[in-house]
Amino acid sequence: MAQATHYNKYPQEERRRPRIVSREEAMELQDYRHACHIMLYAPTIAKLFGRVPIRYVVLMMMRYDGRLGFPGGFVDMKDASLEDGLNRELLEELGPSFNTLKVTEENYKSSQVREVPLKGVTHFFVKELTLEEIESIEKESFNAKDHGSEVMGVVRVPLYTLRDGFGGLPAFLSNNFIGNSKSQLLYGLRSLRLLREDQIQDAIWCSQNNQY
Numbered sequence: 001m002a003q004a005t006h007y008n009k010y011p012q013e014e015r016r017r018p019r020i021v022s023r024e025e026a027m028e029l030q031d032y033r034h035a036c037h038i039m040l041y042a043p044t045i046a047k048l049f050g051r052v053p054i055r056y057v058v059l060m061m062m063r064y065d066g067r068l069g070f071p072g073g074f075v076d077m078k079d080a081s082l083e084d085g086l087n088r089e090l091l092e093e094l095g096p097s098f099n100t101l102k103v104t105e106e107n108y109k110s111s112q113v114r115e116v117p118l119k120g121v122t123h124f125f126v127k128e129l130t131l132e133e134i135e136s137i138e139k140e141s142f143n144a145k146d147h148g149s150e151v152m153g154v155v156r157v158p159l160y161t162l163r164d165g166f167g168g169l170p171a172f173l174s175n176n177f178i179g180n181s182k183s184q185l186l187y188g189l190r191s192l193r194l195l196r197e198d199q200i201q202d203a204i205w206c207s208q209n210n211q212y
């Protein structure tokens, strides 16, 4: 009943638009499926071609459906918490690194609710790692249960824009993304200040106005 009341509070067109809610509000929703995904990242001093600063390694993955998304997945009834569900998914998708690396409540960032096509909540987490830890995840991901099936491969997000004005982040943003993962990526880059706002705006504009 609580769920029906909540659902009816929003007019038809409002229900189509995903909403940001607090974790507490999200956890009170009944009959919604909860999913958790995480942006893992690490600072780097490496330069592409010896001159373009890479700045951060940010991990996403190519999914079985040809879309890009973050590692993670649905939380099951048997998971004791959102973090338990996410750690279970990370072990399946990224492999043995997540026997030791653990996501905790400190890594929680935001929750978004959608009503259509199905009622669901996506919880977004972020975790800063060392470059060595990220490289170890990349190597060990070949030994993950889901490698080659649900996960086609772990990919790095290029944060730079090349001289042609499209290569790098603008081209990456032109890919197909699952669910709200593209807005999660932009939110993560913004809120963690991995890029400046003007750099993000330029990359979005260039991705939408590719003349090449």
Ligand SMILES: O=c1[nH]cnc2c1ncn2[C@H]1C[C@H](O)[C@@H](COP(=O)(O)OP(=O)(O)O)O1
Binding pocket: 035, 037, 068, 069, 070, 071, 072, 073, 074, 075, 089, 120, 122, 178, 179, 180, 181, 184
């Ligand atoms: O990266 C993501 N960000 C937001 N939502 C996502 C992301 N990846 C998938 N999704 C959506 C799609 C589904 O509605 C759920 C769960 O999908 P998935 O991760 O494929 O779940 P399983 O691995 O099958 O448990 O979240």
